[in-house]
Amino acid sequence: MGRAIKLGVIGAGSAEFSLGLVRDLCVAESLRGSTVTFMDIDGARLAMIHRLAQRYADELGVDLSFEATLSREEALHEADFIINTALVGSHGLGEAWRDEAEKLGYYRGLRHAVNMHQYDLMLSVARDMERLCPNAWLIQSSNPVFEGCTLMTRETGIRVVGLCHGFYGYRQLCEALKVPADEVQWQAPGVNHWIYLTEFRHQGKDLYPRLNAWIEERAEAYWQTFRGELGDTQLSRAAVDHYRRVGLMPIGDASRTFSEWYYHTDLETKRAWYGWLGGFDSEIGWSHYLRRLEERVARIREVAQDASLRVSDVYPPGDPHELHIAVLDSIANDQPRILQVNVPNRGAIAGIADDVVVEGKALVDGSGIRLLQTGRLPDKLMQMVLLARIAKAEKELLAYRTGDRAVLTSCILDEQATRSLKHAEQTVDRMLAFPGNEALAQRFGKQSSSLPEYVLPPLDESR
Amino acid sequence: MGRAIKLGVIGAGSAEFSLGLVRDLCVAESLRGSTVTFMDIDGARLAMIHRLAQRYADELGVDLSFEATLSREEALHEADFIINTALVGSHGLGEAWRDEAEKLGYYRGLRHAVNMHQYDLMLSVARDMERLCPNAWLIQSSNPVFEGCTLMTRETGIRVVGLCHGFYGYRQLCEALKVPADEVQWQAPGVNHWIYLTEFRHQGKDLYPRLNAWIEERAEAYWQTFRGELGDTQLSRAAVDHYRRVGLMPIGDASRTFSEWYYHTDLETKRAWYGWLGGFDSEIGWSHYLRRLEERVARIREVAQDASLRVSDVYPPGDPHELHIAVLDSIANDQPRILQVNVPNRGAIAGIADDVVVEGKALVDGSGIRLLQTGRLPDKLMQMVLLARIAKAEKELLAYRTGDRAVLTSCILDEQATRSLKHAEQTVDRMLAFPGNEALAQRFGKQSSSLPEYVLPPLDESR
Numbered sequence: 001m002g003r004a005i006k007l008g009v010i011g012a013g014s015a016e017f018s019l020g021l022v023r024d025l026c027v028a029e030s031l032r033g034s035t036v037t038f039m040d041i042d043g044a045r046l047a048m049i050h051r052l053a054q055r056y057a058d059e060l061g062v063d064l065s066f067e068a069t070l071s072r073e074e075a076l077h078e079a080d081f082i083i084n085t086a087l088v089g090s091h092g093l094g095e096a097w098r099d100e101a102e103k104l105g106y107y108r109g110l111r112h113a114v115n116m117h118q119y120d121l122m123l124s125v126a127r128d129m130e131r132l133c134p135n136a137w138l139i140q141s142s143n144p145v146f147e148g149c150t151l152m153t154r155e156t157g158i159r160v161v162g163l164c165h166g167f168y169g170y171r172q173l174c175e176a177l178k179v180p181a182d183e184v185q186w187q188a189p190g191v192n193h194w195i196y197l198t199e200f201r202h203q204g205k206d207l208y209p210r211l212n213a214w215i216e217e218r219a220e221a222y223w224q225t226f227r228g229e230l231g232d233t234q235l236s237r238a239a240v241d242h243y244r245r246v247g248l249m250p251i252g253d254a255s256r257t258f259s260e261w262y263y264h265t266d267l268e269t270k271r272a273w274y275g276w277l278g279g280f281d282s283e284i285g286w287s288h289y290l291r292r293l294e295e296r297v298a299r300i301r302e303v304a305q306d307a308s309l310r311v312s313d314v315y316p317p318g319d320p321h322e323l324h325i326a327v328l329d330s331i332a333n334d335q336p337r338i339l340q341v342n343v344p345n346r347g348a349i350a351g352i353a354d355d356v357v358v359e360g361k362a363l364v365d366g367s368g369i370r371l372l373q374t375g376r377l378p379d380k381l382m383q384m385v386l387l388a389r390i391a392k393a394e395k396e397l398l399a400y401r402t403g404d405r406a407v408l409t410s411c412i413l414d415e416q417a418t419r420s421l422k423h424a425e426q427t428v429d430r431m432l433a434f435p436g437n438e439a440l441a442q443r444f445g446k447q448s449s450s451l452p453e454y455v456l457p458p459l460d461e462s463r
Numbered sequence: 464m465g466r467a468i469k470l471g472v473i474g475a476g477s478a479e480f481s482l483g484l485v486r487d488l489c490v491a492e493s494l495r496g497s498t499v500t501f502m503d504i505d506g507a508r509l510a511m512i513h514r515l516a517q518r519y520a521d522e523l524g525v526d527l528s529f530e531a532t533l534s535r536e537e538a539l540h541e542a543d544f545i546i547n548t549a550l551v552g553s554h555g556l557g558e559a560w561r562d563e564a565e566k567l568g569y570y571r572g573l574r575h576a577v578n579m580h581q582y583d584l585m586l587s588v589a590r591d592m593e594r595l596c597p598n599a600w601l602i603q604s605s606n607p608v609f610e611g612c613t614l615m616t617r618e619t620g621i622r623v624v625g626l627c628h629g630f631y632g633y634r635q636l637c638e639a640l641k642v643p644a645d646e647v648q649w650q651a652p653g654v655n656h657w658i659y660l661t662e663f664r665h666q667g668k669d670l671y672p673r674l675n676a677w678i679e680e681r682a683e684a685y686w687q688t689f690r691g692e693l694g695d696t697q698l699s700r701a702a703v704d705h706y707r708r709v710g711l712m713p714i715g716d717a718s719r720t721f722s723e724w725y726y727h728t729d730l731e732t733k734r735a736w737y738g739w740l741g742g743f744d745s746e747i748g749w750s751h752y753l754r755r756l757e758e759r760v761a762r763i764r765e766v767a768q769d770a771s772l773r774v775s776d777v778y779p780p781g782d783p784h785e786l787h788i789a790v791l792d793s794i795a796n797d798q799p800r801i802l803q804v805n806v807p808n809r810g811a812i813a814g815i816a817d818d819v820v821v822e823g824k825a826l827v828d829g830s831g832i833r834l835l836q837t838g839r840l841p842d843k844l845m846q847m848v849l850l851a852r853i854a855k856a857e858k859e860l861l862a863y864r865t866g867d868r869a870v871l872t873s874c875i876l877d878e879q880a881t882r883s884l885k886h887a888e889q890t891v892d893r894m895l896a897f898p899g900n901e902a903l904a905q906r907f908g909k910q911s912s913s914l915p916e917y918v919l920p921p922l923d924e925s926r
Contacts, residue, residue: 391851
């Protein structure tokens with residue numbers, strides 16, 4: 001038998017996420033007796049989740065306790081694990097600013113402001129943990145996982161692991177090649193949302209030649225009828241084009257939303273590359289996504305209101321799709337598992353700084369999380385994709401950390417759609433004046449027009 | 464007394480450069496008895512330089528021997544030093560392709576093709592040296608110094624040092640502040656053309672506050688009458704704006720041609736930032752530069768044709784402006800000097816790979832060249848400027864090394880003026896089809912549409 005733990009869930013009002021978590025938890029025998037404290041700022045959603053979770057466990061006769069609280073402190077109190085799945089302002093804040101950014105010439109908007117709200121939230125959770133449960137693990141689930149985990153591991157002493165299910169994209173490749181995914185050996189390192197299939201074998205045989213043959217012989221026919229539904233872009237034209245350019249197959253999010261700018265310049269371009277929705281994050285894809293999400297949440301609400309239903313019939317327990325419970329169990333009960341996680345690099349991928357959070361497979365057990373050594377990735381992948389992606393993250397984090405408007409402006413100047421310095425500065429002004437961004441405005445209040453004061457660090461402190 | 468050396472000059476047909484070299488050499492007592500072998504593919508210019516050099520030395524009664532040859536092998540034979548100042552196709556090839564690139568939407572063109580011609584030439588010189596004078600030092604004088612020296616030191620065993628006089632820009636700052644430049648302590652590390660003033664002192668006192676005061680109190684008046692003549696952009700509006708953003712004063716070329724894209728989007732923008740010429744490399748500045756160069760070369764030709772003139776009267780010996788002879792003398796005669804050079808980083812600047820050629824001060828003596836340790840540069844400078852500049856160089860070098868069209872296309876996709884993937888691919892097609900680029904077309908013949916074959920390097924070779 002395993003160890004009962006205390007788990008706090010921040011942002012537990014995400015009904016779908018929380019219900020999935022409860023479902024996975026009920027299956028995990030070794031975590032019986034555990035307590036889950038749901039925390040959210042939306043009391044109504046919280047109460048619903050709380051009741052659903054309790055019903056689910058009761059229906060299955062599983063010994064789990066659930067609590068709900070509006071207080072983060074309570075959720076953190078004596079916790080062994082914290083899952084942070086919170087999005088500041090849910091999707092609303094981002095939507096409004098995106099519309100505004102589109103008017104400024106940035107199709108589908110700019111992420112900087114939303115990201116920085118998330119950094120505020122993430123850091124504040126991690127800092128509260130330092131005070132209230134310094135030995136707990138933080139499982140970061142909401143985005144941006146890459147930058148956020150890098151920031152938190154640099155700025156606090158909390159142990160952080162970022163999780164994202166994007167890597168399951170490799171299973172779509174297996175389906176296309178008609179290979180049982182569970183029999184496949186694969187590795188897909190990188191940084192979150194930018195991971196690439198470096199190994200892909202079945203019974204010791206490299207599957208890349210079969211993938212190449214599929215692309216040569218079947219891809220065109222596949223694309224003729226390809227709709228590009230949500231989550232269905234692993235083999236989009238964009239993913240295959242990106243593979244041709246970079247030399248390794250992008251996996252999951254790398255195959256859709258978070259790829260190079262030129263797949264995303266406008267709706268027409270996005271539809272050519274990603275199918276009719278234009279990808280998950282086009283105006284069509286996104287409204288589709290939100291509608292589907294609403295439908296699923298509405299269904300959860302119905303189930304919550306109808307006490308005659310068994311929740312576990314509507315959402316039957318099964319193979320977990322998220323890794324959260326596996327990570328919890330491996331650490332809490334010293335059950336070794338090889339899992340795809342996001343943690344500081346510490347030498348796993350050559351040529352990336354130790355304190356950058358990378359994604360890859362790791363051994364997770366009672367001693368913590370150890371990335372498997374990846375070594376040197378191909379020069380092309382590093383130069384064409386990863387180093388640029390990391391540089392972008394570093395610049396945004398530097399802007400956030402320093403509150404230096406010149407650095408924030410430099411982030412905007414790096415956007416392909418930026419036409420001039422004036423355009424960038426206008427965009428920064430509008431971003432900081434936008435309702436909801438008052439804290440950012442304060443952070444970046446320092447005008448970049450003031451003359452810098454520079455002191456070179458003495459050499460002996462220089463490394 | 465010093466040691467007589469044998470010096471080969473590749474691309475010696477640059478009359479102004481070669482004459483300056485002879486002038487500096489005649490002043491260097493310790494190099495008496497040395498032999499200079501001028502090599503160029505233009506026999507007429509070569510003969511002129513040869514005669515002028517001999518006249519100059521004879522007039523001053525200096526014991527130096529001069530040879531001229533069309534054969535690179537002869538110039539390299541038993542050489543102790545090689546200076547490479549050659550430009551493929553002089554300026555002509557670049558001009559024609561730039562006009563074409565402008566039609567494609569790239570104001571003032573794209574440098575990739577010209578750079579790659581230079582890489583071919585540089586590598587071929589360095590490889591010939593491996594065969595003919597493997598112990599000689601190569602002094603790289605023609606551009607691109609940064610990428611070229613990085614490439615040569617990676618690909619050959621030749622000892623290479625890149626020289627560029629851009630750093631003298633600090634003297635213009637001294638003039639503005641009315642401080643004797645020779646009494647000033649300064650450091651300006653970075654990569655060639657992107658160097659930044661990290662130290663600036665007079666009699667132990669930091670000069671940055673005085674520079675800030677000059678900017679606050681006098682800069683606007685200076686700019687009102689500022690013409691922005693060639694070489695006069697150290698205190699341009701662009702340089703000061705860049706300083707405000709980055710936190711350190713850019714020096715020399717960093718203050719003019721080679722700065723951020725948004726100072727260079729069109730002529731109007733360039734003139735606003737750099738004065739009436741729009742900088743050295745605007746259409747006005749560049750034609751101005753070429754005309755001045757022609758005038759100076761015409762004057763040299765006149766002097767060459769008029770045996771009644773003393774060359775050393777027209778071009779009197781004086782303080783050297785270039786560092787070539789100082790480097791030669793320090794190495795050949797074990798005369799230690801602290802000089803601004805470009806050599807592999809090897810840990811001098813933290814956070815830059817060992818095998819990237821950086822610029823900074825070094826001790827030059829009989830044992831070779833040792834950079835002074837710089838340590839950690841400010842995060843802003845690294846994130847906003849240097850890492851991006853290095854990434855750009857690395858990608859271009861990767862394209863060159865691999866002949867991979869996808870990497871070359873990725874370089875073009877990084878240009879701010881690129882509007883779409885199609886635009887980038889068209890540009891690459893046109894570049895490779897352009898007259899004079901046949902060797903490049905062959906190099907990049909591999910279409911990026913073929914499917915990659917990827918083999919992950921085994922872990923034990925991974926570092």
